[in-house]
């Protein structure tokens with residue numbers, strides 16, 4: 114974990130209301146692995162007061178660069194969408210426990226909903242480098258919201274798109290698209306997912322029926338981002354009858370789907 | 376280096392900047408960002424006799440210049456603290472102050488007795504009688520001067536360490552509680568804990584926090600906290616630890632001048648984990664520039680300079 118100033122190298126509005134920032138920060142670029150995140154200070158003054166967490170969407174360790182992709186939500190992301198090349202941002206990271214793919218994996222399935230696709234881009238790249246076949250399912254509410262994911266993915270990753278209004282790709286939820294592929298004989302070894310809670314919950318049902326191991330990246334409100342304040346705790350199963358609270362920022366954000374209490 | 380040491384009755388600190396309870400955990404996480412030895416003291420997360428699971432999420436929400444929290448005193452309990460956290464903290468060389476909370480007087484007494492045992496390296500105890508999150512206990516002890524006095528009287532004889540009583544601001548007159556704690560044996564008072572607040576999620580038309588209410592902290596509460604330190608300083612003789620929204624050196628100076636002999640930094644650690652080392656350096660420079668030899672010269676200064 115490092116606290117450092119990172120320089121903005123490149124900004125791009127990849128689709129309406131969705132931005133990519135390429136940042137220079139050697140420590141983060143070299144040490145991060147997929148599923149980890151950074152905690153970004155937005156302003157020196159008090160508005161907004163807290164840092165904002167963003168997943169690492171890509172790293173270039175040799176060049177000391179990394180990328181985040183974010184959607185405009187409120188005050189913090191608004192300020193962040195206006196930074197310029199050369200600006201220096203106060204950044205804490207890499208943070209958290211990310212995806213831990215099984216070593217002898219050959220076929221990986223990635224399921225992303227909305228901006229939740231960001232950490233999966235990083236994961237897809239890493240898995241492909243290790244010789245995995247990667248199939249990505251990516252859904253958004255409408256065509257205009259779809260991030261051009263191919264732009265951030267190596268060739269060879271299979272991309273399956275879904276939109277709820279049917280304006281692009283499969284009409285409906287990304288989980289429904291995934292289900293039809295399962296019914297048509299797709300045999301996933303392990304599934305990695307990030308997106309709205311409802312999407313993850315639907316996937317967890319698949320798990321219950323098919324016993325496919327799954328790793329989910331969760332979100333929760335964060336203050337410290339490093340595990341000290343216990344503000345980001347979520348309920349997790351421990352054994353049959355007991356639950357405990359685990360910290361999204363340190364024990365997660367990636368958890369085994371069978372642990373999550375819905 | 377100016378002399379930053381401060382003496383609060385029986386408690387001596389290397390610098391007047393402490394990490395406030397609940398914002399620094401047990402120090403483990405911050406240890407990779409800063410040298411824990413350089414803290415005036417680390418007040419650990421509120422400790423209870425038995426482990427506490429804490430409240431369901433969401434537990435926090437950002438507010439203008441601050442935040443609400445309703446952690447619900449999640450902690451591993453006394454046994455795990457003594458066997459796992461305390462030895463590690465001791466090794467780091469940090470001055471450890473333990474913040475304790477209970478549902479009953481007996482729980483406070485047991486905690487105070489166990490933590491006072493010689494050789495375990497705890498510097499002082501802070502009685503959390505003001506945590507607004509746990510429905511039983513917490514709020515009751517701190518909001519009624521007589522219940523507070525009875526609690527402090529019971530804890531005092533078993534507590535061989537300096538005893539700090541942390542006051543809640545959620546009362547009409549904080550000086551009543553301050554006097555009650557002083558007269559029943561507190562060595563030091565710390566103030567303030569968080570102010571009870573609420574955020575409503577208008578989309579779902581429900582309170583945002585699962586606990587419904589939470590404690591407000593951060594710069595938003597600073598003027599309220601400064602006023603309370605100022606009033607309590609005039610009402611009691613024992614030393615005070617001030618806190619509430621400190622972010623900058625000037626904020627800390629306001630608390631010193633209102634009457635605090637030391638200050639604690641809470642929420643500011645979240646946007647800037649290096650707040651305490653930064654303030655320590657800045658105070659050193661300030662004292663040199665102003666020709667101040669000891670912080671005592673400015674503690675309570677605002678009381679002498681009123682018109």
Ligand SMILES: Cc1cc2nc3c(=O)[nH]c(=O)nc-3n(C[C@H](O)[C@H](O)[C@H](O)COP(=O)(O)OP(=O)(O)OC[C@H]3O[C@@H](n4cnc5c(N)ncnc54)[C@H](O)[C@@H]3O)c2cc1C
Nearest residue numbers: 165166167168182183184186187188189190231332333437
């Ligand atoms: C581990 C993690 C990784 C994330 N990765 C990304 C990413 O790669 N790209 C992206 O666009 N977004 C990501 N998010 C969500 C992102 O942090 C929020 O969208 C952002 O904080 C909103 O800030 P704001 O000031 O614009 O919105 P506001 O709604 O004004 O923020 C108010 C408060 O709520 C918090 N908040 C709002 N939405 C969320 C959320 N979904 N999760 C957690 N806290 C939230 C903010 O941090 C802030 O404290 C991630 C969240 C987490 C927890």
Ligand SMILES: Cc1cc2nc3c(=O)[nH]c(=O)nc-3n(C[C@H](O)[C@H](O)[C@H](O)COP(=O)(O)O)c2cc1C
Nearest residue numbers: 395396397421444503567568592593619620641642
């Ligand atoms: C996330 C969080 C957890 C806290 N937990 C405790 C606690 O366990 N015991 C306690 O006495 N105070 C607790 N507090 C209160 C702080 O110690 C401090 O009194 C308060 O936040 C005001 O200071 P600040 O504005 O600098 O944060 C907590 C505060 C926050 C923000």
Ligand code: FES
Nearest residue numbers: 336338340343362
């Ligand atoms: S945000 Fe503080 S513990 Fe996770």
